[in-house]
Amino acid sequence: MAADLVISGGSVVTSRGQQRLDVAISGGRIDRIGPPGVLEARRFVDAGGLVLLPGGVDSHVHLMDPGSTDREDFPSGTRAAACAGTTTVIEHSHGHPVRTVNDLEAKLDHLGGRSNVDFALAAHAWPGDESAKVRLWQAGIAFFKVFTCTTHGVPGHDVAALRRHLRTTADIGAVSLIHCEDESLTASAESLLRAADRHDPGLVLEWRDRDAEVVAAAVTALLVRRTGAKACIAHVSHAEVAEYLSAERARGAGLFAETCPQYLLLRENEIHEHGPFRKFTPPARNRTAADEAEQWQQLRDGRITHVSSDHAPSTADQKTSGDIWDVHFGLPGLDTTMPLLLDAAVRGRLAYEDVARLYAEVPARLYGLWPRKGGIAPGFDADIVFFDPSPTRTVRNEDVLSKAGWTPFEGRTVQGRVVRTLLRGEVVSEDGAPVDARSGEFISGAGRR
Structure with missing residues (x-):
């Protein structure tokens, strides 16, 4: 059965290693992970050259x-x-x-x-x-x-x-x-x-x-x-x-x-x-x-x-x-x-x-959020960060989205850039700009579950 979305060509990172894999997402969760070119989906996103992290x-x-x-x-x-x-x-x-x-x-x-x-x-x-x-x-x-x-x-x-x-x-x-x-x-x-x-x-x-x-x-x-x-x-x-x-x-x-x-x-x-x-x-x-x-x-x-x-x-x-x-x-x-x-x-x-x-x-x-949060594996929420390690940028106060409007790291040079963030399979940031969807959900702690 075809997934809703396949992220293809990225290097998938977990705490145990990294490997070039495709990630299939259905219903906001990771459905399957497989070698490049194998998984079927209604839509594909190319992550070639990018690092994919939880x-x-x-x-x-x-x-x-x-x-x-x-x-x-x-x-x-x-x-x-x-x-x-x-x-x-x-x-x-x-x-x-x-x-x-x-x-x-x-x-x-x-x-x-x-x-x-x-x-x-x-x-x-x-x-x-x-x-x-x-x-x-x-x-x-x-x-x-x-x-x-x-x-x-x-x-x-x-x-x-x-x-x-x-x-x-x-x-x-x-x-x-x-x-x-x-x-x-x-x-x-x-x-x-x-x-x-x-x-x-x-x-x-x-x-x-x-x-x-x-x-x-x-x-x-x-x-x-x-x-x-x-x-x-x-x-x-x-x-x-x-x-x-x-x-x-x-x-x-x-x-x-x-x-x-x-x-x-x-x-x-x-x-x-x-x-x-x-x-x-x-x-x-x-x-x-x-x-x-x-x-x-x-x-x-x-x-x-x-x-x-x-x-x-x-x-x-x-x-x-x-x-x-x-x-x-x-x-x-x-x-x-x-x-x-x-x-x-x-x-x-x-x-x-x-x-x-x-x-x-x-x-x-x-804090009891695993195995829903914190990893890239079947069954987890499709919370995935697309990271490009190539560009260099300078941390600037004017780029801060927090109400603070400043950062103690202003002027520091950092390597790489988060280019996209998915929350349960949906884009919540793209090219450094927020997608202000207000789609975040409350997750109850382990004592209630």
């Missing part, structure tokens, strides 16, 4: 919708995602947190017809609110976002509260994404810095210092192992943190380690020049080329398990409209995460197979 699964995204939509919303954020090759996002907004099933249902009602890519939703874990967590998991959230220090108005978990949370999630099979900075260290540093009347950008490095992250991550990793929970440490900023997590994983912890492009490509000292445009937490830690090389190595060998954007934008006006203490944490990232990873593949820092593993397969598996 659509990105960005598992750490803040689109502020509903809430602070002057910073970002679903239509603009998911346009950026689609054009960059990201076809699924897992979103949570600190300004309008999901804490109850009613919150989740209200958010889903609001988001109807607002997304250009498929999406799952996370909930915020409040210390001590264990019964709500059970109901939220059963209602279909993808994970719980947990803080170990009060941030963005969300209360932090101390060690006792964190252990209670992890025991609850272990009992119900839920997953947590945990922001690791030690509350006592960040609070003490803040008190001393304010007493010294510090207002220079460099205070961020002392306020959210390396010890705060290492201490919280090491304690969290131990508790994940001892409770039998499943969790991911968010935005691992430097190699030492990843080493602690890797050691606990080797002891049997159900533990994952996420990083973001800002921790691979930005440097610690840039905050002195760029000020609020480098205010994110944990801050960038790399000081030398050797630091950077070690983190890329950890990506290749699996000590860092996957990549996300931690897309948390503010406009340039918002980033400059207050004191360094007061402006928002966070960076835009959906426009650039997949392109930067693919640039790394063209340049030999990663393989294409690494990109498929780090930004599609592992997050899809971790």
